[in-house]
Amino acid sequence: MFGKVKGNRSGNQQSISKKNKKELKAQRKWEQDEERIKGSKFRLLNEYMYTVNSEEAQKHFKNHPEEFKIYHTGYAQQIEKWPESPVGNIIKLLTESEQFQNKKLVVCDLGCGQGEIQEYFQKDKRLSKLITVKSFDLVAIKPYIIETDISNLPMDDCSCDAAIFSLSLMGINYLDYLGEAFRVLKKNGHLIIAEVKSRMNTIDNFVNLVTGMGMKILKRDEHNSHFVLFVFEKIMDVCQFNGPLNQKRVYQILGQKDPNLKDWQSLGQQILQPCVYKKR
Structure with a gap:
């Protein structure tokens, strides 16, 4: 009787463990996808700032201040990879x-x-x-x-x-x-x-x-x-x-x-x- 209970617990734990692994894998994939999207957004904003004049850029970021923060977050992440700042x-x-x-x-x-x-x-x-x-x-x-x-x-x-x-x-x-x-x-x-x-x-x-x-x-x-x-x-x-x-x-x-x-x-x-x- 006790052996069967022990076996059931082991089976449940394995089931939960597999479920957790799947959830962790899905979470990691979501985080990686999110980082790729942020990286793409940074590259687009970076290119935009190089190819317009400052008056146009100021108007854009005044209307979309959150994009300026996205840009500088991406910029900081890039600089961290450089040998020196x-x-x-x-x-x-x-x-x-x-x-x-x-x-x-x-x-x-x-x-x-x-x-x-x-x-x-x-x-x-x-x-x-x-x-x-x-x-x-x-x-x-x-x-x-x-x-x-x-x-x-x-x-x-x-x-x-x-x-x-x-x-x-x-x-x-x-x-x-x-x-x-x-x-x-x-x-x-x-x-x-x-x-x-x-x-x-x-x-x-x-x-x-x-x-x-x-x-x-x-x-x-x-x-x-x-x-x-x-x-x-x-x-x-x-x-x-x-x-x-x-x-x-x-x-x-x-x-x-x-x-x-x-x-x-x-x-x-x-x-x-x-x-x-x-x-x-």
Whole structure:
């Protein structure tokens, strides 16, 4: 009698175990499918932000703020897979480089995403007395982020000591962002850029583009496999992007003339190409 009861219990346990395994398998499949959908959504949003101007992107995300959060969640997941973080490298630069140490600075983080740089300095009592970070992006994910189109910053001329673009030169009008950074930087202020290597037709051309604004190059760090970190210094009072694009300027930047380049935007798109994913 007791043997039969024991056998029934064993059979029931096996049945429950099989059921649990099926449920776990179904749950894992659902989670994997959900991750694939989120990944696809991130890629679509990423490509969208590279291929429209900032005004259009701002309108879109104002109407769909949840998509901006989806984008930045996917972005953070991607960066976690990289050997080093661009934001981590920029924080290290601001805290350890001689030109920034023990100085009172106003720093503008342009296209700040989740505002990690401002958050870092606000948490450090000593550094927060020296470095004031102002964060700007299309959507304010956190209360301290200033919601704006970074091609039109709510800041006075020559009002900040350093401007940062950490993988944020997105949009077909990214030259407008650079022009705004130039405007708000003080004379001898610093422009810090982290940019994906694969976007640049050549790194030299990108450097020539930025120095052609009225900057000089101070640092060009190519050691990372995914991105290059640049530091430029503002040496002129007027941004040299103003005025028509002529072939002399094209030659100065590209090292050759190209009659197909009729305006600054077309030149910008040739130098920094959008991240476009292959259709599967």
